[in-house]
Amino acid sequence: MKKIVILSGKGGVGKSSISASLAVSMAKDKKIVCADCDVDASNLSLLFGLKTEDYEEWKTLSTDKRAVVDEKKCIKCGKCIETCYFKAMKPVEGIPKVDEFGCEGCGACKLVCPVGAITLVDVENASVGYAKTKQGFMIASAQLRPGASGSGKIVFEVKKKATTKEPEADIMIIDSAAGIGCPVIASVTGSDAAIIVTEPTPSGYSDMKRALAVVDHFKIKRSIIINKSDLNEEMSHKIEQFCKEKDIPIIQKIPFDKAFVKAMTEMKPIIEYEKRYEKIFEEIKKRILEL
Numbered sequence: 001m002k003k004i005v006i007l008s009g010k011g012g013v014g015k016s017s018i019s020a021s022l023a024v025s026m027a028k029d030k031k032i033v034c035a036d037c038d039v040d041a042s043n044l045s046l047l048f049g050l051k052t053e054d055y056e057e058w059k060t061l062s063t064d065k066r067a068v069v070d071e072k073k074c075i076k077c078g079k080c081i082e083t084c085y086f087k088a089m090k091p092v093e094g095i096p097k098v099d100e101f102g103c104e105g106c107g108a109c110k111l112v113c114p115v116g117a118i119t120l121v122d123v124e125n126a127s128v129g130y131a132k133t134k135q136g137f138m139i140a141s142a143q144l145r146p147g148a149s150g151s152g153k154i155v156f157e158v159k160k161k162a163t164t165k166e167p168e169a170d171i172m173i174i175d176s177a178a179g180i181g182c183p184v185i186a187s188v189t190g191s192d193a194a195i196i197v198t199e200p201t202p203s204g205y206s207d208m209k210r211a212l213a214v215v216d217h218f219k220i221k222r223s224i225i226i227n228k229s230d231l232n233e234e235m236s237h238k239i240e241q242f243c244k245e246k247d248i249p250i251i252q253k254i255p256f257d258k259a260f261v262k263a264m265t266e267m268k269p270i271i272e273y274e275k276r277y278e279k280i281f282e283e284i285k286k287r288i289l290e291l
């Protein structure tokens, strides 16, 4: 199974809209599966018109840990509080209290406790599930609990679920989170090709370069889509020049189109909302498969 990851350094550039339409286009002649790896704000399902109740199972995940102090064993030495880099422990009458949202589960406090009063317990931080889209292919998705961390590990679980549910798929379309943090790195890891979606704005340009640095670190074949390309012709040209110098193919330039927003409000991929996008996504598909 080949994995194509769609990412963008910056949010709001149309990454999920493009992922959804590319999936629909690819599903015409390939067996595909989607992995919605934007686990902090998963919305790829919405673009396929799916709701939470359309998912066949929501399995609770515990990929994170949290420190728990045994007050009976604690001798109030304060070493754990001094050690916690995340300032997630505060003394209450000498006994450390753990801030459940601040604790990163690193285990440093456990290591320094002289009496073994600290243990690390599993935290239920997300649910992962799968559904069948009306277009006929499967999608795996996750929902992170509010305030929970460990989203990189959840991304691996989403990809695992997608693989398990559709082991015979030719292609997995991975909709990554925005940014360049842990969930993005987890999304990109193991991919065969990357599409970076950008827009011609200063932040779009800057964040595209940051996303490229992540992809290049993993030595993955990469390409660019400039969405809303006519918003700022000068900036668009700058992005094209940059890509030319770095030998990065621009596989499509899509002018600004309000239809993207309208399609989203109707919970449809743009390719199904406006027929003329079929040809555009045929071209994108052809170019990415050539990579």
Ligand code: SF4
Binding pocket: 066, 067, 083, 084, 085, 086, 087, 088, 089, 098, 102, 103, 104, 105, 106, 107, 108, 109, 110
């Ligand atoms: S596990 Fe790490 S983050 Fe959590 S309280 Fe202990 S030292 Fe702090």
Ligand code: SF4
Binding pocket: 069, 073, 074, 075, 076, 077, 078, 079, 080, 081, 094, 095, 096, 112, 113, 114, 115, 116, 117, 118
């Ligand atoms: S290091 Fe152990 S004994 Fe010392 S304050 Fe923390 S929990 Fe209590």
